[in-house]
Amino acid sequence: MEPQQNAEYGQQRYWEQRYQHEDSYDWFPSVYAECVAITLQSVDRVYEQQQQQQQQHNAGCRTIKVLHLGTGNSQLVRDLYLAYKNKYPGDAPYALLQVAVDYSPVVIEKMKQQYAAHQEPGYQVAWEVADIRDLADVRRQHGPLFDLVVDKGTMDALQADKNHDTMDEDIDAMLTEVSRCLDNGSAEEKVHREFVQFTWEIPHYRLHYTVRSGADAYAWGDQVTNKRIGDSDMYRCYFYRVNGVPS
Numbered sequence: 001m002e003p004q005q006n007a008e009y010g011q012q013r014y015w016e017q018r019y020q021h022e023d024s025y026d027w028f029p030s031v032y033a034e035c036v037a038i039t040l041q042s043v044d045r046v047y048e049q050q051q052q053q054q055q056q057h058n059a060g061c062r063t064i065k066v067l068h069l070g071t072g073n074s075q076l077v078r079d080l081y082l083a084y085k086n087k088y089p090g091d092a093p094y095a096l097l098q099v100a101v102d103y104s105p106v107v108i109e110k111m112k113q114q115y116a117a118h119q120e121p122g123y124q125v126a127w128e129v130a131d132i133r134d135l136a137d138v139r140r141q142h143g144p145l146f147d148l149v150v151d152k153g154t155m156d157a158l159q160a161d162k163n164h165d166t167m168d169e170d171i172d173a174m175l176t177e178v179s180r181c182l183d184n185g186s187a188e189e190k191v192h193r194e195f196v197q198f199t200w201e202i203p204h205y206r207l208h209y210t211v212r213s214g215a216d217a218y219a220w221g222d223q224v225t226n227k228r229i230g231d232s233d234m235y236r237c238y239f240y241r242v243n244g245v246p247s
Contacts, residue, residue: 070154
């Protein structure tokens with residue numbers, strides 16, 4: 001169900017109607033497998049960096065918490081789980097919790113039913129109806145912090161209607177919530193965390209929104225790198241690092 005205008009990608013009613021009839025769809029299909037691989041690499045990197053930091057503070061190992069923004073009916077949650085299980089067929093070095101949020105109750109209910117059996121020791125997945133511009137309830141229930149936040153095309157949807165009066169405010173609200181999910185200012189919680197974005201937007205435009213200086217800076221400040229993914233110049237991945245550990 002393609003919209004009549006691209007601006008509809010930013011409207012909740014469009015997604016509710018679409019998910020009534022669609023069971024599965026993944027954006028960026030030509031680089032999807034690479035998105036899965038990069039996400040697992042990011043999970044591993046976060047775990048490894050936290051292990052180094054925790055050893056310095058004599059802290060124990062923790063579950064790695066991954067938050068998926070605007071999950072829709074993507075198979076990324078499933079395929080990250082499968083990649084994780086394939087890499088660690090025996091005892092995994094860390095437990096994995098995935099929390100997937102979307103503001104469409106229709107799709108969240110469908111995904112809950114689809115993934116009902118995907119629970120086992122050391123691996124859990126939770127599906128929550130939530131607006132990415134207000135994740136306070138998600139942090140209270142599953143946080144207060146997450147180790148990795150993943151955005152595959154969700155901020156792109158917010159930008160679909162360039163003439164929308166609140167587009168800039170919506171983007172800032174989303175990024176502010178992501179920032180809060182990665183760093184709440186508590187000294188004892190300051191370990192390496194990451195925000196990963198998959199998008200088709202080039203750095204000149206993407207960093208205009210995601211990197212700010214001074215008192216208004218997000219948790220990652222200017223600690224960001226990006227790389228092209230796939231065989232063309234169409235898609236990119238951005239890595240935002242919190243607490244200063246290089247990726």
